[in-house]
Amino acid sequence: MFHSFYKTKEWAFWAYGGGALLILCLWMQVEMSVAINTWYGDFYNLLQTAADYKDKPDEGIALFFSKLIGFDYLINNFEGQPSFLIIAFPYVLLAIITNWFTRIYGLRWREAMTFNFIPRWRTVEDEIEGASQRIQEDCNRFARIVESLGLQVVRAIMTLIAFIPILWDFSSKVDIPIIRDIEGSLVWGSLLVSVGGLLISWLVGIKLPGLEYNNQRVEAAFRKDLVLAEDNKEQYAKQETLFELFTGIRFNYHRLYWHYGYFDLWLNIYDQFMVIVPYLIMGPGLFTGLITLGTMVQISNAFQKVHGGFALFLHNWTTITELRSIYRRLHEFEHNLRRFEKPVLDSPQSV
Template structure:
């Protein structure tokens, strides 16, 4: 890669940082954010100014020691006391405001990304896209990745870890860079004035180099920066890979916990252990590569730092021993050289952090791009108002495909009027559940027009229950405070869950705590609680015994009839057929 390409990539990286950073400072919190940023900048400038004053104090104090002048010695100790106290106060508030800016920025950025991830079914579309080749989905422009685009993995890591790292590293590194630039500007003049000139002869000619110590600092740090870049360059890719592999390992651990009962019943512990070990081995192997490179970088940077401690004394020693400068000036030169060298060595000292920052920025940028694609996507299924005199479920020219391009339903016109309790029939794999997703407007590979009453609820095959109180799980996705205890208890009673009536305030992981049948009845209890006119049930009673299933279906049918709607079901059991008077039949090649 030539320098032009490297410069272009660096500009692209800075553009990514700018695009991720700017929205916060233009948000509804912009004045607070800008004020904190300005305060942090001022405090950094004040800290550098204090270092300049302390550098001058070094000269006077050490000259007093060399001259054994007690009056100046004690006077300078008093001066040092108030300079140190001011410096400590600046350091405390610089730390506090820097951390406050970081955490407020993180909070805003997390809420913004989290809101976008959870709006418009973006989280669902991104999960579908992870397992889909966009070239095989010809039906819609769904926001799925274009060829060559990478679908972000582990959104939980992006929202929790990467946002935190990005805000912390952006604030820390940018303020560190500002501090280095201001320190360099403040001390390079001091070092130039103190270092004197260096004269030498070459080929019979005499040459003089003014500000010799400044040039030596530039040379020393320039060589160090180049060597650091070549030693540490692999860290960027290794940091990116480490974050991904750690997230993959954590994700599979969570899945084992989520499906612990199924794994235990299947006696899948050994296989899961192998799968987890494979993922952890990837973490371990990459980490070994990472620390091997970090070892090389740490070795070089420590050598560089230790040599910098004695380098100015070696260069300035001849002038001191010749009597050209006193001990105070020698110490001032050493201190000024250290400040200039530290400022110039900012790249060396922060290379590992820069590599991590770049990897984090690239991960967040890809996540942001995927969110933008999903948020800008319009579903190909158009929700339309019902025709005059009709108040049921209707599709017009509805075509449904799989991601592979296989057509499940072609230009279908389906109707279910109030009172028409409809059973969706067909063999497994014919697309019944996919049709339900299309009716709900969440399936990307569908087009056509759908009329769906507002007063409708879907009962999925796998109901979701948030961890927490039973009343919160029952009221989901609405707030539990919207329902009285009597309403919640009656819903449980209607769903044939009398054993849970007195447990509304119990906190638990209900997905793990309840059996499959209890989970299905709790999902149906939600429906009784909210009393919708239309209910779309996808295998909602598959884990129940026949008498319980029949009792619940009878109650669901009666509830929807009284509300002026109907029940639309997917079920394979013939025992639910008597509760329906209308049928949609799907075949593997086409639905009618």
Template sequence: MHTLRNFWRIAKPFWTSEEKYPALLLLVATVAMTLGLVGVNILNNFWNLHFYNALQEKDYHGFLIGGLQFILLQIGTATFTVAAFHFQQKLTLRWRRWATHNMLEQWLGQQRYQKLKLTENEVDNPDQRIAEDIDLFIVKSLKLSLGVLTSVVSLFSFLHILWQASSLVSVPFAGDSFVIPGLLVWIALLYALAGTGLAFWLGRALPRLNFVQQRREADFRFALMRLRENADSVALYQGEAVENQRFHQRLEAALENFWALVKKQKLIMGYSTFYLRSATVIPMFIMAPQFFAGAFPLGRLTQISAAFGEVHAAIAYLVEVFPELAAWKSVVDRLIGFQERLDNVEVKSGVEARQQRDGLAIHDLDIWLPGGRRLLEGFNLSLAPGDSLLISAPSGSGKSTLIRAITGLWPHAQGTASYDREQALTLSQKPYLPLGSLREALWYPKPPQADADGAVRQAMQQVGLQHLTEQLDQQHDWAQTLSVGEQQRCAFVRALLTRPAVLFLDESSSALDAANEARCYQLLKQHLPDSILISVGHNASLERFHWQVLELHDPANWSQRQVAPVV
């Protein structure tokens, strides 16, 4: 029941959204086609009766009619199968599109993707949960639910045939014989329940093994992706042997769990194969004495055997799909875990964000680490348009954390921060260049302006990227194509194009030589005279581009001093 509650918690948003009416129509159509298949199976059961009776009686005319009926039944089966598949896939497509967009909005909303990384129990591989687990959840949920529906309808449809057939079986006792009402039904029920119970016991470890397998496979893929993203660094360190060892460790962990999963699946497969196939001969052995005594014809025996198989298969459905059921449960567990982390992550910063058109003001700002250690206490700051501030402190003192707290990205803080948030931009040490054209990367996160091609080329030339001006509309993974220094200069182009009112520079020139660093800062001072610049850096050479220097000493001790900047 816990898994079913989690399933409904994940599925409910879609089935109560604006998509519910077209989705319900597709679901009704899928169910109708599935029930049509059950109807064809019922007709096929009666076909067994008449066709095999015709064979036994050597009725050639009845045989030909049976052959024609068989062709029509197969056409009906094919039609309903294709139609059910069509509507089910359309529903899957619509559901996956909505569910993926919905989870992406939650993940990206209020910058949860970033805040999840700051928590102690960060979610593993959110990309897999969004891209793969949602698809598996929908596909398996529809398949299993339609399978249950088919089994229930088949069970009640064939129970009547099997109950009536039980009257043909007489049980000898004490020199007499008597009929047990519904004997074949009770035998099918007991056989299925015993088999299902044993299958659940044998496969009780499958959900956990499937959960672990998905996680370890995702970890292995993530390690491969990390090498591709950091190929230059690994090559410079000549760390291939270490990386290969890590790959082997993660691969072996996945394969070890995979083999444990295979061993359990072999046990279930062997048991279920014997169990399901043995059910087809049970009614024949039960009814053999009456059949050989001439109590009923071959067609009746065939019909009863087929009906017994349908009833047994309907009851034993869970045995047949137990491995899929285990995989489905693991997917539900992974998605509900991700959903709970999205719901519970602390998205609001303790710093009160206030919109202020001119200037920047920080009041009573306290910052601490997740473990409780204080980084800053009672911090105050006031800057007017055109002011520039350099934050200087040893590594680990909280310089970058101060920027994150002011911009609302650090949840472990309190105080107030007032500035024009709608016209603010942060340049980080490792610039983000999205997939797409270089032009789109330079304007990110804003869309490129069609009439600003001249401004783009001029800014690129000013920062020393003139060799890239002819590649503005080329599609590349620019984060892998450009050096870190080139990427940082692209970020300065971004600032020159978007002209923010407040610009945070978090060691954004760390990969530049002194000449290029000076050139980029001079461009900012020249083209953004009214912008507030707040820089984080270690180089003393940066002081000459700022009006003030903020030095952090300890949580309650900091100092500001004026400098004479270069104009």
């Protein structure tokens, strides 16, 4: 899986050159996120003091719109505070390009795995269970999930690098006994609730990987009978056999959905609680005058960014469960190839 893409000269340019380009794009997006977080402070402070402009509303309204869609930052040779439009438009454009290239990157990875498996599989005389599904479907799903999850992991790491110092500095504005005496309390609090949530998620969803794996086995058996029936319906398209196979699929899905049900219950409760955590910690400071509304919004945004980075695996637990199941099947397939394959004298050239 990894060797065919990252340890071959044929795919080195895509694997490492493409990976470096993705990392650069992600870092630029993270820097724009930091700029937006800074913009939040000025904008919400303006809203907090809106009543000060009641005798000069035109000035206040002009300032309001300049914060949102103004071009002064460009006119003044990139000096001052950029408007939301100046930050957000390049961010959206870069995000579109990054997502497009990430999909191409995942497709190349799938291509590398496919071209590695096919010539090896052709030399195998023994039957390998679900070989066609492993080469066609599992390679595709593995590449797509790794493409998506890998992008999130890199983005999360960069987000943590950028936002942890910001959140650490804001920790000095905590005005709750005991917590205010802990240096970097907001960072440690975010880490604590994220790790705790991950551990609970692991316990709640401990049966999911095995259920996903078993589900794919019954799906493969059903698919195999249907494929064989395309050439010989009398022998393979027996109604009672297909109904029996689908009954097994239905039983597995009901069991899988039940376990996903209580996992989703836990995850939704956790996510809703995390929305109010920064307000519970920082809210009192609004009433003591320690922080302004703009600072509160900045802290809330930075806290969610840091928490999101720490809790990446928690929020992608179902995807990781599916990936673990696919990895297990592909690993077994590679193991069987090594057991049964014969040396390949002439392998077809990749396109």
